Amino acid sequence: MTDSLAAPAPTVGKSGVPTHWYNIVGDLEVAPPPHLHPGTREPLTADDLAPLFASGLIEQELSTETDIEIPEPVREVYAGYRTTPLFRARSFxxxxxxxxxxxxxxxxxxxxxxxxxxxxxxxxxxxxxxxVTKLTTETGAGQWGSALSFACAKFGIDLEVWQVRASYESKPYRRFLIETYGGTVHSSPSELTEAGRAVLAEQPDTPGSLGIAVSEAVEVAVKDPAARYTLGSVLNHVVLHQTVIGLEAVEQLRDAGEPQADVVFGCAGGGSNLAGLAFPFLREVLHDRAKTRVVAVEPAACPSITKGEYRYDHGDIAGLTPLLKMHTLGQDFIPDPIHAGGLRYHGMAPLLSHTVELGLVNAQAVAQTEAFAAAVLFARNEGIVPAPESSHAIAAAAKYARSLSEPEVIVIGLSGHGQLDLPAYHSYLSGELDQA
Amino acid sequence: MTDSLAAPAPTVGKSGVPTHWYNIVGDLEVAPPPHLHPGTREPLTADDLAPLFASGLIEQELSTETDIEIPEPVREVYAGYRTTPLFRARSFxxxxxxxxxxxxxxxxxxxxxxxxxxxxxxxxxxxxxxxVTKLTTETGAGQWGSALSFACAKFGIDLEVWQVRASYESKPYRRFLIETYGGTVHSSPSELTEAGRAVLAEQPDTPGSLGIAVSEAVEVAVKDPAARYTLGSVLNHVVLHQTVIGLEAVEQLRDAGEPQADVVFGCAGGGSNLAGLAFPFLREVLHDRAKTRVVAVEPAACPSITKGEYRYDHGDIAGLTPLLKMHTLGQDFIPDPIHAGGLRYHGMAPLLSHTVELGLVNAQAVAQTEAFAAAVLFARNEGIVPAPESSHAIAAAAKYARSLSEPEVIVIGLSGHGQLDLPAYHSYLSGELDQA
Structure with missing residues (x-):
């Protein structure tokens, strides 16, 4: 950490919505390893990323500034639903x-x-x-695709989403949500891309994969000068944007009379949710204002941190993306089809992986049925049906809370509701789920 | 209105969650017509209602007090999600x-x-x-059933829900929600009741109806001394509970710098949503503090106020309920199967009907496709996908707003989200919906 950051800029505005995102890179004594060019294996430059991402996002991806201002038009949209609640789960x-x-x-x-x-x-x-007039992206269950479709509607951008075929066919609600906001959804693999056609020629009945969908979305973006590609997690700029969660939570916890959290639990798939919640708490730790521990909770079916290696790997199966230094199960790892689709990613955000290596974050893996058991108990007490992803954090926090004999302050990141995942709850309650 | 109410008791607490519900009966110079006993046609007494409802609810049903305290345990649950947002829809x-x-x-x-x-x-x-250890109720699409299932989990009460067979089979998500909270759901008509068996004997393939489901839920409650029946709209005590919506909105509007609303729009099926939002605004009108107009928006397929008669009628098809003085299309009216299942009720809350007769509330009917068109525009601008029910209010408000040449303050009641109704949006966007 640096001296200039001893008194950080105010990042929560009068309305409670932060005015700046928090970039933990500026507070770390050891810089995270750079992304590498997949061909040269040299550190990636802004120019290397230009065909894929908007210039403002590339700047953020490579930035070492600690406080990055949130542009007014973004804050206006945030103000429509933020600050989000921090509530005491007394009944739970x-x-x-x-x-x-x-x-x-x-x-x-x-x-x-x-x-x-x-x-x-x-x-x-x-x-x-x-x-940019068109964005492309991939989506699994559809959380990211639907969020981007809404955002594109707000800023007048066309959106094409490649959704993994298995989800496209079996879980249509989020596809309908993407369409309601105006986005176009293709089942992946599709006949629209070389990558998709190649897969279909060999495996016409494939259920698809996130890796294939990435390849399709990237291919279309790179070929169209007016189009760019977007990613919903993993990269530094995505982690940065999610820090609004933790910035609010740190302040809200103080407003609730708690000077600090003892432990923060969040689920980790690509890592942006956990990092977004936890990094502002780690800022307090890095500036010696708190002793908060952070636990990244992953699914037992896809344990990138707890069972993966920390090494350079690609972000996709086809190897089109930059090399990222991260905890990974290998670019060709295919996790079991658990209901927490948002956690089925082979790697972990490089920034989050780095903080694990620095000893700032610990990780745990939770089985799917344990996650649902905790989620049902939570729903019956607090009303909210958690997303299957978030349920992993609830399960780990519940286990820890039960083990305590003295009071501690626990913060759980509840990344989303599970109303579109109710068939998964039905399967769990009917005893149909494996111990995955 | 009475002199003693010139300075009403404070009803919004420090936390913003009201401490009292508002009973408009106490502020009306003309008392609403009483409910009548279905046999004797005499005004209903508390004793008449005792086999069906809890004593505290019966007291509220017949009360003429203006401010009724919200019990602490109820306020605690409210505090978990209230106050709900009042936001300016600038983009819309x-x-x-x-x-x-x-x-x-x-x-x-x-x-x-x-x-x-x-x-x-x-x-x-x-x-x-x-x-009471067991509650029974009926539900159509499942909004009421799922809400009551959560509430029963909070207070340790068993719940049996009779869900109209057509919804039970075609829209399973809310059934799964009821089950996740711990409630039991039966497809109605069922073999569990005399009423259900009688229908099944005659029409084994019936899609069911709300009227049949009411009969089943009432039959089971009346036969079991430890059980009671519950209803999700129409009755005075339900309207009373929903006034938390309007009590908050009046204060929130003032906090936003608007001394009063010019027009309030809300959808009206059984009437508790609209009345809950509008009655606290009408209190301002009744005490000469505002000139707010109120518009109840109903579906063209079920226009109780705009096309029904104002007379005594039963609340159910079988005629088991008390006679209620209300706007009604007749107890045997079966509306078209529009997606706004919550608005498919033949009658209108007696208290709301009474305020219509007093000239305090106007009504409009909106076609389903008009409601969806407005809802999609709203979703693309504000992000929230409205429930099909709420979309009717949005459509009427949008039409009015477009007609204005001078600024006015409009309040829209958005009673719920439509994430479990996304197949209906898909049908609309695919051009599959009739002009119903």
Whole structure:
């Protein structure tokens, strides 16, 4: 950490919505390893990224500034649903029989029902500044696709989404949501791209994969000068945008009379949700104002941190993306089809991986049925049906809370609601889920 | 109105959550016509209602007090999601090209996604006070059933829900929601009741109806001394509970720098949503502090106020309920199967009907496709996908806003989100909906 940051700039405005995002890179004594060019293996430059991303996002991806101002048009959209609630889950505490005080930071009140919109709005905005008229992206269950579709509607940008075929066919609600906001959804693999046609020629019945969908979205963006590609997690600029979650939570916790959190739990798939919640708490730690511990909770079916290696790897199966230094299960790892689709990613955000290596973040893996058991207990006590992803954080926090004999302050990141995942709850309650 | 009410008791607490519900009966110079006993046609007494409802709810049903305290345990649950947002829909205003300032009171942030939980929590609480261990109810699309299931989980009461068979089979998400909270759902007609068996014997393939489901739920409640029946709209005590919406909105509007609303729009099916939003605004009118107009928006397929008669009628098809003086299309009216299932009710809350007769509330009917068109425009600008019910209010408000040449302050009641109704949006966007 640097001296100039001893008194950080105010980042929560009068209205409670932060005025700046928080970039942890500026507070770390050891810089994170750079992304590498997939061909030369040299550190990536802004020029290397220009065909893929908007210039404002590339600047953020490579930035070492600690406080990055949130542009007014983005803050205006944020103001429509932020600040999101931080509430004390007293009923859940009682059900657990814990002396802990459990606070829940809830992103499910966002228009699309999850935290994804925090970055989608920023990405659409910076692309609109560059005159980009079309964005492409991939989506699995559809959380990211629907968030970006809303954001594109706000900034007048066309959107094409490649959705993994298995989800496209079996879970149509989020596809309908993308369409309601005006986006176009293709089942992936599609006949629209070389990558898609190649897969279909060999495996006409493939259920698809996120890796294939990335290749399709990237291919279309790169071929069209007016188009750019977007990603919903993993990269530094996405992590940056999600820090609005933690910036609010730190202040809200103080407003609730708690000077600091003892432990912060969040689910981690690509890592932007956990990092967005936790990095502002880690700022307090890095500036010796708190002793907060952070726990990244992953699914047992896709344990990037707890069972993966920390090394350079590609972000996609086809190897089109830059090389990222991260905890990874390997670019060709295909996790079991658990219901927490948003956690089925082989790697982990490089920035989050770096903080794990620095000892600032610990990780745990939770089985799917354990996550649902905790989620049902939470729903019956607090009313909110958590997204299956978020349920992993609830399960880990619940287990920890039950183990305590002295009061501690626990913060759980509840990244979204699970109303579009109710068939998964039905399967769990019917005893149909494996111990995955 | 009476002199003693010139300075009404404070009803919004420090936290912003009201401490009292508002009963408009106490402020009206002309008392509403009483409910009548279905056999004797004499005014209904508390004893007549005792086999069906909890004593605290019966007291409220017949009360003429203006301010009724919200019990602490109910306020605690309210505090988990209230106050709900009142936000200025600037982007929607711009899209409409209107000089109006449009404020939206949004109940979709409640744990179950709609306003229904405001009354469900109160009903479960008062039943728990009486030692009731089981509640029964009917539900159509499932908004009310899921809200009551959550409330029963909070107060340790078993719940059996009879859901209209057509919804039970075609729209399973809300059924899964009811089950996730712990409630039991039966497809209606069922083999569990005399009423159900009688229908099945004659029409084994019936899609069911709300009227049949009411009969089943009432039959089971009346036969079990430890059980009571509950209703999600229409009755005075349900309207009373929903006034938390309007009490907050009046204060929030003032906080936003608007001394009064010019027009309030809300959708009206059974009437509790509209009345809950509008009656606190009407209190301002009745005390000469504002000149707010109120518009009840109904579906063209079920126009109780705009095309019905104002007379005594039963609340159900079988004629088991008390006679209520209300706007009605007749107890045997079966509306077209529009997607706004919550508005498919033949009658209108007696208290709301009474305020219509007094000239305090006007009504309009809106076609389904007009409602969806407005809802899609709203979603693309404000992010929230409105429930099909709420979309009717948005459509009427949008039409009015577009007609203005001078600024006015419009308040729209957005009773819930439509994430579980996305197939209906898909049908609309695919051009599959009739002009119903």
């Amino acid at each position: 505490e009682k059900a657990l029989g814990t002396p802990a005080r459990i606070y829940v930071k809830y992103e499910g009140v966002s228009p699309v029902g999850s935290h994804k919109v925090n970055s989608a709005v920023a990405q659409a905005y910076y692309n609109s500044l560059d005159g | 205003e711009k899209a409409l090209g209107t000089p109006a300032r449009i404020y939206v009171k949004y109940e979709g942030v409640s744990p179950v996604g709609s306003h229904k939980v405001n009354s469900a929590v109160a009903q479960a609480y008062y039943n728990s006070l009486d030692g």
